[in-house]
Amino acid sequence: MCLLVALAGTALAAMFPPHLARLGAWQATASHSTQPQYKVPPDPVPLDYGTIDLPLLHGGRSILVPFAGRQLPLPAGEWVEVALLRAGGPLAVQAMALARLRSGRLTGIVVATGTPAVEPAALLAQPARQCVDGTDPVMQGVAPAPHPDHAAQDCWSVTRLVTARLRDAESRNPILKRSLDRLDTLGVLLPARFAASYYVRATQRGGLSVRILLAAGTDEVAMQRRTESWTRRWALLLRRGFDDALDAAEVTSALARDPAATDPS
Numbered sequence: 614m615c616l617l618v619a620l621a622g623t624a625l626a627a628m629f630p631p632h633l634a635r636l637g638a639w640q641a642t643a644s645h646s647t648q649p650q651y652k653v654p655p656d657p658v659p660l661d662y663g664t665i666d667l668p669l670l671h672g673g674r675s676i677l678v679p680f681a682g683r684q685l686p687l688p689a690g691e692w693v694e695v696a697l698l699r700a701g702g703p704l705a706v707q708a709m710a711l712a713r714l715r716s717g718r719l720t721g722i723v724v725a726t727g728t729p730a731v732e733p734a735a736l737l738a739q740p741a742r743q744c745v746d747g748t749d750p751v752m753q754g755v756a757p758a759p760h761p762d763h764a765a766q767d768c769w770s771v772t773r774l775v776t777a778r779l780r781d782a783e784s785r786n787p788i789l790k791r792s793l794d795r796l797d798t799l800g801v802l803l804p805a806r807f808a809a810s811y812y813v814r815a816t817q818r819g820g821l822s823v824r825i826l827l828a829a830g831t832d833e834v835a836m837q838r839r840t841e842s843w844t845r846r847w848a849l850l851l852r853r854g855f856d857d858a859l860d861a862a863e864v865t866s867a868l869a870r871d872p873a874a875t876d877p878s
Contacts, residue, residue: 665708665791666697670799674711676869677854677861681707681727683821684854686864688713688721688847689874695722695792710792713874718802720873722826724789728819769812769848771841773833774826776803789824804828808836808872810844814855821855827873839872847871 673691677684690713698708706728713721776793784790797803807826814821825844829836846868853859 668694676864682729683857684859686850686854688871689869696788708788710788720828724824727821766815771810774807774809808840812848812851843871
C-alpha cells in the first residue's frame with residue numbers, strides 16, 4: 614500500500630510540478646498589476662426636488678426679475694410663478710418656473726436654474742455639460758472667442774419637445790414636470806408641443822441655465838426656425854443678465870416679442 618501511494622505521488626508530481634502553480638499565480642498577479650487602473654468618476658449628486666414650492670398664482674412679473682443674485686430678462690407679456698426651489702439639496706441651487714397664460718391657454722414657460730455667484734470650484738462644470746455635448750448640432754456659442762478658462766461655457770440651442778414626454782414618469786426635469794402637471798390640474802390648456810430654447814452659462818462666478826418653452830402651432834418647422842432667430846438675439850440679454858450688467862431699458866418690446874407672443878407689452 615505504501616509503495617502504491619509513493620508511486621502515485623511521484624506520477625502526480627511529474628505531471629504537475631509545484632513551481633507551475635506558483636508561476637501561474639505570479640503571472641496572474643503580474644498581469645493584473647500591469648493593467649491600467651481606470652477610475653470611473655462618480656455621478657453628480659442629484660438635487661433634492663422634494664422641496665419644490667407651489668406658490669399662489671397671482672400677480673405678474675415682466676421685463677426683468679432678480680434671480681440667484683443675477684438678472685433674468687423675461688419674454689413679452691406677464692409671467693406668473695408656478696414653482697420655486699430654494700437650496701433644494703446638497704448643492705446651493707435655486708430654480709424657478711414661470712408661466713405665461715392667455716385666455717386659459719399656456720403660451721410659454723420659463724424654467725431657470727442657477728447657483729449663487731460664489732460656489733465651490735468642483736461644482737463649476739456641472740451647469741455647462743450641455744455646452745460640450747457634441748451630439749447636438751444646433752448648439753451655438755454666444756461668446757465671440759473661446760474663453761481662456763476652459764471651464765467657462767456660454768451657449769444656446771433650440772429644439773422641439775413633446776408635452777406628454779415632459780410629463781411622463783421618467784422626466785429629467787422634475788420642476789418642469791411639476792409645473793405642467795399643476796397647470797393641467799388648474800384647467801389650463803397645454804399645447805401638445807413646444808419650440809424650446811436652452812441657454813447655459815458657467816464661469817468662475819457660478820452657473821445659470823434657462824429653458825424657454827414656447828407653444829408651437831401646426832407648423833413646427835417654421836416655429837423652430839423663428840425661435841432660433843429670436844434666441845440668437847435673446848441669448849445676448851441672458852448673458853448680460855448673468856453678469857448683472859443688464860438695464861431694464863435694454864429689454865425692448867422688439868427683442869422681447871418671442872414667436873409665441875402676440876402682445877409685445
